[in-house]
Amino acid sequence: MTASLLIRGGRILGLDGEAERVADMRIHDGIITEVGPDLAVRGEPVVDADGAWLIPGLWDSHVHFGQWARSTTWIALDGTAGPDDVCARVAAALSLRRETGRITMGFGYRSATWERLGTVDELDAVTGSQPVVLISGDAHNGWLNSAALSRLGLPHRTGPMTENEWFTTLARLTDLPEQQPTHEEEAAAVALLRSRGLAGLVDLEFTGAFRDWPARVAAGIRGLRVRTGVYQHQLDEVLEAGWRTGDVLPGGDGLITMGPLKIISDGSLGTRTAWCCEPYVGLSPQDPHAHGAANLTAPEMRALLSRARDGGLTVAVHAIGDRANQAALDAFADTGARGSIEHAQLLRREDVARFAQLGLTASMQPLHAVEDREMTQRWWADRADRTFLLRSLLDAGASLSFSSDAPVSPPDPWLAMAAAVHRSGDDRPPIQPEEQISAREALASSVDGQRIRPGAPGDLVLLGTNPLAHHDTTAETAEALKATKVLATVCAGEIMTP
16 A cells, blocks of 8 residues: 545544644555645645545445445335235336346345235245345345245245344355356445545455455455454354454455454344344233344353454444343453444443443444334334434443444445434434434544544545534434535545545
8 A cells, every 4th residue: 555645725624622724634655644734745646625624534334345235236125015015016126127047136125014924925926936035124034935945955934034044044145156246336336435435344244255355455446444344154264364353454455454253143123133121012021022032142142252352353243122232231241352232223221331331332323213213113112212322322431433234224424424413314303302413423423433633544535515514403414414515535545536
């Protein structure tokens, strides 16, 4: 990595309350080396910011990159009201497609609000011999037709699969060569991310992201810093290689580093499998599924965290229900492992302070608060005031890191920030307005903890509008954030304009 760049006359936005200031900055070998007025040119390219606002490069701390890159070609199933609606949409899409043996994919249905689940037989009736795999919008359940089950070597079944069974199937599916994104799709995906101001992401893809990203860089796909996750089934490989969190991975030209061990400890609200202290509203406590479920026992969780700790890996624990978050916090406390809780969607009040006490990051997706609004009111109406506690976590001293969980939500950091500030995606009043945070706090939660100063990564975003400008209402602030104009993104000293 040898990129050098001099940026003149940018307006640096202060993310810690300090005033905006105008300055030049020099980037050498991917690192900011100087920030100040009237820096001399030393042979590097010069960019005139011409008064543009400057912020550190944005990060998405939870992405499934390969799935998201491919999802642009999948059948969109969001907003479907039930199995009949899904089947009608699939039938219409297949009538317009000419498949060549590749499994047809659909994405986005949310069955938690349906009166019944779909069946394999009714999906067969509209798909015939064409293999079809449909993935829920939360990615925690999958609905396959008979042809897809046969293609994957799975026995016939009557309905969808969820959680661990589904994740095993998804891993088998994504390993198929036909399901890998093409070079062109991956390059276009990276370009789209950078056009939104993203300079980095944490890739928690189920397949070997720690292998895939160095290969992508070697093939000429550049422009992002990536921390690559590892799952339990790949952990031996990473530990045997001696890779620790933060280590630069071979072949990645300094852009690709080892990330965390990812553990999925419970399910999701959309599949009604998030593990909760109390039964879902309307379900009998005697129902074995009334509380959702844990995907791991407490000893299994502690053993995984201990292995990661001993191997120098941080841990990213998926926990959505309040019982799952309590168990994850307990496991971190018991083992001394470090890392993050991914989602932290529903929390017990007494657990909020534990994030800061244990030095854990709450890696959250504010846009999910908007997207899950109806399901929250249906299934968690008695605890909706304990969802997405952004203000409470910040006030308790916790570190927030925003993300999308793409393809679950679009990897657009400005949408996430807008949702954090306003907590409504339409004309309805905000959800829990007491948990709103400021635009400055939302932006600070989107830059991987970085600031524009010497020694920081040479990752910047040039903006044509000021995202911290004052507005009279949170609704106006959210609209302004969503309309923020990205003029250019700089990653490790390399600049790209949309």
